[in-house]
Amino acid sequence: MAKKKFIDIMDTTFRDGFQSVFGGRVLMNDFLPAVEAAKTAGINHFEFGGGARFQSLYFYLREDAFEMMDKFREIVGPDANLQTLARGVNTVMLDTGSKELIDLHAKMFKKHGTTTIRNFDALNDIENLKYSAERIKHHGLKHEAVVTMMDLPPGCHGAHTVEFYEKTLRDILDSGLPFDSICFKDASGTSNPQKVYETIKMGRKLLGKNVHIRLHTHETAGVSVSAYMAALEAGVDGIDLAASPVSGGTSQPDILTMLHATKGMNFDLGGLELGKILTYQKELQACLEDYFVPPEATMVSPIIPFSPMPGGALTANTQMLRDNGMMDKFPEIIAAMQEVVEKGGYGTSVTPVSQFYFQQALNNVMQGPWKAIAPGYGKMVLGYFGKTPVEPDPEVVKIASEQLKLEPTTKTALELADADPAKSLESWINRLKDEDIEITEENIFIAAACQEKGIAFLKGEGELNVRKISEMKKDCEEGSSNMGSGNYTVVVDGQKFSVQVAEGDADIQVTAVNGESAAAETPAPVAASGDETEIKALLPGNVWKIVANPGQSVNEGDVIMILESMKMEIDVVAPRGGVIKSINVATNDKVVEGQVVAVLG
Numbered sequence: 001m002a003k004k005k006f007i008d009i010m011d012t013t014f015r016d017g018f019q020s021v022f023g024g025r026v027l028m029n030d031f032l033p034a035v036e037a038a039k040t041a042g043i044n045h046f047e048f049g050g051g052a053r054f055q056s057l058y059f060y061l062r063e064d065a066f067e068m069m070d071k072f073r074e075i076v077g078p079d080a081n082l083q084t085l086a087r088g089v090n091t092v093m094l095d096t097g098s099k100e101l102i103d104l105h106a107k108m109f110k111k112h113g114t115t116t117i118r119n120f121d122a123l124n125d126i127e128n129l130k131y132s133a134e135r136i137k138h139h140g141l142k143h144e145a146v147v148t149m150m151d152l153p154p155g156c157h158g159a160h161t162v163e164f165y166e167k168t169l170r171d172i173l174d175s176g177l178p179f180d181s182i183c184f185k186d187a188s189g190t191s192n193p194q195k196v197y198e199t200i201k202m203g204r205k206l207l208g209k210n211v212h213i214r215l216h217t218h219e220t221a222g223v224s225v226s227a228y229m230a231a232l233e234a235g236v237d238g239i240d241l242a243a244s245p246v247s248g249g250t251s252q253p254d255i256l257t258m259l260h261a262t263k264g265m266n267f268d269l270g271g272l273e274l275g276k277i278l279t280y281q282k283e284l285q286a287c288l289e290d291y292f293v294p295p296e297a298t299m300v301s302p303i304i305p306f307s308p309m310p311g312g313a314l315t316a317n318t319q320m321l322r323d324n325g326m327m328d329k330f331p332e333i334i335a336a337m338q339e340v341v342e343k344g345g346y347g348t349s350v351t352p353v354s355q356f357y358f359q360q361a362l363n364n365v366m367q368g369p370w371k372a373i374a375p376g377y378g379k380m381v382l383g384y385f386g387k388t389p390v391e392p393d394p395e396v397v398k399i400a401s402e403q404l405k406l407e408p409t410t411k412t413a414l415e416l417a418d419a420d421p422a423k424s425l426e427s428w429i430n431r432l433k434d435e436d437i438e439i440t441e442e443n444i445f446i447a448a449a450c451q452e453k454g455i456a457f458l459k460g461e462g463e464l465n466v467r468k469i470s471e472m473k474k475d476c477e478e479g480s481s482n483m484g485s486g487n488y489t490v491v492v493d494g495q496k497f498s499v500q501v502a503e504g505d506a507d508i509q510v511t512a513v514n515g516e517s518a519a520a521e522t523p524a525p526v527a528a529s530g531d532e533t534e535i536k537a538l539l540p541g542n543v544w545k546i547v548a549n550p551g552q553s554v555n556e557g558d559v560i561m562i563l564e565s566m567k568m569e570i571d572v573v574a575p576r577g578g579v580i581k582s583i584n585v586a587t588n589d590k591v592v593e594g595q596v597v598a599v600l601g
Contacts (some may be wrong), residue, residue, distance in 0.1 A: 008238035009270035015047040017246030021297040023319040024056030025466050028068045030287055035075045037283035041276040048072045050084030054092040058450045062462040066112045066442050073113030081115045088121040088128035089413045093449040096413045098423040104445050106135040120146030120185055122353035125386035126171040127412045133177040145172055145179035148348035151190040153306050153338040159346040159389035162198045169206055181212035187350035188308035189218035193230040200234035214238040222300040224253045225261055232267055244281045245288055249298040292467040294318055307337040308349045317358050324540040329365055336361040343396045344381055345388025356380050367538055373403045383409045535598040537591040546587055552580045560598050
């Protein structure tokens with residue numbers, strides 16, 4: 001009997017699994033016992049950080065990603081291959097980084113236990129991978145270069161074919177950027193198995209027999225096991241799997257599922273044994289039993305190829321929709337994504353481009369098609385993140401240029417970032433000094449990567465937002481007798497009202513979502529009359545920053561305040577010139593769609 005081919009299994013449970021099911025919101029002390037169980041089960045290749053799991057710790061968990069990485073390494077020992085995910089010039093940041101910040105990313109991740117960095121660009125623009133690849137290797141890490149994949153929505157043509165991936169791979173080889181392995185990454189799980197088979201065959205032919213080739217996919221569209229079987233037949237060397245209860249659905253296929261699917265075949269999946277994996281999964285289930293699993297995280301959706309929406313972004317976005325009381329809009333947003341993808345130039349639906357698509361689809365649903373260009377989407381079609389696979393729709397480019405007041409550019413994303421003083425190390429060092437925060441390389445990177453929320457974390461003001469079943473039950477029980485403090489939306493006779501609720505004798509306000517004041521126990525905000533104009537929130541969210549003050553003169557288009565909603569900073573602008581009569585909200589207030597936030601005289 002021929003010797004079975006060894007297939008390297010990377011366990012994505014603690015990074016992509018958590019991201020795909022819980023939006024990354026899992027506390028480290030809750031899951032670390034399962035890491036020990038995974039090690040005992042014989043797993044020695046883990047995805048343990050990076051990607052959106054870097055930001056989520058600072059955004060929602062009041063935890064330090066570097067501390068988590070250190071503890072993970074301590075548990076699994078020095079020989080385990082610990083892998084993180086990076087986005088080329090974005091690394092793990094909200095925006096493109098300068099050379100200084102890209103270098104600091106690789107340096108800090110090496111310092112805190114990383115072995116390998118999987119490095120991708122959502123546009124498959126090789127210019128966005130070159131410098132990050134160089135710095136990853138410079139700091140002694142293994143570099144896994146990526147070709148990002150998906151299937152285009154029905155009726156769309158021009159990219160994401162085997163020929164397109166071959167060109168991308170040839171561009172990687174021709175550029176001379178250093179790599180240790182190649183990954184074909186499908187974050188939406190929409191690539192059909194035949195295309196996967198032909199792509200891996202093509203990759204093997206170009207790269208030769210000695211280069212390690214991996215496939216990464218998700219179960220979201222229901223074809224992941226078939227895609228992995230096709231990749232195995234085509235000669236792939238490694239695949240990514242997760243453990244229950246964060247496998248399947250929007251995540252990777254389950255380890256046990258693939259062990260079952262390959263029974264009797266000539267593949268050895270990492271030497272893993274069913275019994276030991278079962279024991280590991282039982283421990284993981286016990287660790288996560290109190291976490292609320294969103295129903296969409298466990299579903300396989302046949303409509304995902306029409307969007308396409310990656311698993312890791314899908315649940316992160318639905319969590320935010322729930323936070324903002326907008327979950328009812330989800331089906332419309334998914335339906336609106338096909339046009340957004342088609343007119344945006346066919347960048348792969350993976351972070352950050354998947355978020356750009358979702359934000360633009362959200363705007364198109366909430367405000368009307370192309371009435372409001374999401375900043376990320378607009379900058380993408382204008383060329384500020386690199387070259388899209390095909391040219392974006394010219395009319396959308398024109399609208400984006402007019403709304404964002406930016407001209408299209410052919411400069412590389414790295415050139416633009418390096419020319420921006422706000423993206424220098426000096427800028428962030430000065431910000432830490434201003435905030436009286438200790439200056440360490442870790443703190444510099446946390447602030448640069450997470451910006452205002454990073455600063456809030458470092459000042460001990462971070463938000464804790466974890467959905468646990470026990471807490472949800474407690475909230476429901478308490479809510480049966482009284483409502484907690486906060487901002488609520490209620491419906492009376494078919495009309496929505498924003499209600500601020502506070503304990504004790506605090507002032508409250510009740511504002512009709514259509515902008516007209518409703519009866520309240522205290523004076524309502526200034527109502528518009530005559531030549532006064534009410535300025536309303538276009539989306540629900542939080543007040544991030546108030547720019548203008550009552551009595552201040554403004555011109556048409558001037559920014560009055562900035563809201564944060566769905567990972568977007570949304571400018572609230574003056575619809576005409578005039579004087580600010582009132583600002584009706586405060587920083588950090590929650591607002592609902594249509595709420596009056598200011599009055600212009």
